[in-house]
Amino acid sequence: MQIEAVMRPDPAAQSEFERPMGDDGLFGPGSAVWAVHGDFPSMMIGGISSLLLQMLHPAALSGVWDHSNFRHDMHQRLRRTAKFIGITTHGPTQAANAAIERVRAIHDQVTGVLPDGTPYAANDPALLTWVHVVEARSFLSAYMRYRAPAFRSSRQDAYFAEMAMLARKLGAIDVPETRKDVAAYLYTMRPQLRYDARTRSVASALMDQPATSPAAVPLQRAMLHAGEELLPSWALALHGRTIPIAQRLAVRAGGVGAGGLLRWALA
Numbered sequence: 001m002q003i004e005a006v007m008r009p010d011p012a013a014q015s016e017f018e019r020p021m022g023d024d025g026l027f028g029p030g031s032a033v034w035a036v037h038g039d040f041p042s043m044m045i046g047g048i049s050s051l052l053l054q055m056l057h058p059a060a061l062s063g064v065w066d067h068s069n070f071r072h073d074m075h076q077r078l079r080r081t082a083k084f085i086g087i088t089t090h091g092p093t094q095a096a097n098a099a100i101e102r103v104r105a106i107h108d109q110v111t112g113v114l115p116d117g118t119p120y121a122a123n124d125p126a127l128l129t130w131v132h133v134v135e136a137r138s139f140l141s142a143y144m145r146y147r148a149p150a151f152r153s154s155r156q157d158a159y160f161a162e163m164a165m166l167a168r169k170l171g172a173i174d175v176p177e178t179r180k181d182v183a184a185y186l187y188t189m190r191p192q193l194r195y196d197a198r199t200r201s202v203a204s205a206l207m208d209q210p211a212t213s214p215a216a217v218p219l220q221r222a223m224l225h226a227g228e229e230l231l232p233s234w235a236l237a238l239h240g241r242t243i244p245i246a247q248r249l250a251v252r253a254g255g256v257g258a259g260g261l262l263r264w265a266l267a
Contacts, residue, residue, distance in 0.1 A: 019092040020092060025089070025091055025093055027162055031158075032156075032158040033163060035151075035155070035159075036140055037085060037089045039146075039148075041147075041258065041263060042143045042147045043082075044227075045226045045227045045255060045259075046135075046140075046141065046227070047078065047135075047138070047139075047227070048206070048227025048230075049141070049142065049228070050135045050138035052203060052206065052228060052231055053134045053231060053232075053235050054135070055202050055203065056193040056199065056238055056239075057127070057130050057131075057194075058114050058118075058120075058194050059118075060127060060131060061198060061199055062120055062198075063110050063112070063120065065198055067112070083099075084099055084103065087099045088166055104123065104171060107121075107122035107123040107128075110122035110123075125171055128167065128170055128171050128172035129173060129175055130189060132164075133175070133176060133182055134186075136163040138230065142230055145230065145252070146226070153179065157177070157179055160177050160179065186232070193235075195238045195239060195240065199239075203239060207224055219258050222254035222258035223258050225254060226251055228241070228243075229243055229248055229251040
């Protein structure tokens with residue numbers, strides 16, 4: 001994860017975020033989504049955690065493995081994801097819906113066969129639900145750990161409900177809309193998850209990608225470790241990792257420090 005590359009603004013895309021008067025976009029300033037997605041450091045940490053969790057699903061992993069240059073050009077993928085989240089969160093309604101249609105069109109081209117012979121498609125509604133729930137869970141968890149630990153339970157449920165609307169626009173079905181339902185959904189999905197040599201390769205590409213400069217190494221490592229530590233314990237175990245409590249405390253301290261530095265840099 002090359003943080004500077006993801007942070008670097010795209011001047012050509014700035015006009016997409018200009019909302020006409022009276023157009024609050026898909027969510028609006030008072031939404032829980034605006035609150036959670038408004039903190040760049042926790043979104044980065046949550047994004048890392050989300051990718052590590054998503055790749056445990058064989059179909060999600062195969063889509064990346066067969067159709068993506070993720071292993072070789074990771075920061076471009078992260079920038080595209082960040083732009084999509086940004087435009088659907090803060091952009092005008094027309095631009096947000098256009099971005100959703102572009103993603104759906106891309107998903108139409110992402111099909112293939114799993115190593116066991118099972119066909120997969122990126123626009124499979126159930127697979128879209130998996131990707132969405134993992135992303136929402138990871139963003140909210142990072143926000144509550146590194147920005148707003150006292151985020152009210154009602155606002156947490158509002159966040160999941162608001163994000164479910166976006167997931168349905170992308171084609172997902174049966175999307176959970178509360179903390180309780182998200183936890184139940186993840187529990188039911190666990191038997192479908194796998195870790196193999198391909199998972200290890202993609203995870204290594206994410207966690208071991210070199211920083212763009214020596215000065216950025218400590219910040220990048222802190223964010224990556226914070227994202228890994230944010231995983232549920234069962235997902236961490238699937239990745240073959242355990243993090244002792246003393247190390248967890250050190251990782252969280254590093255995440256707090258990295259987040260503060262990034263907020264200062266962006267101010």
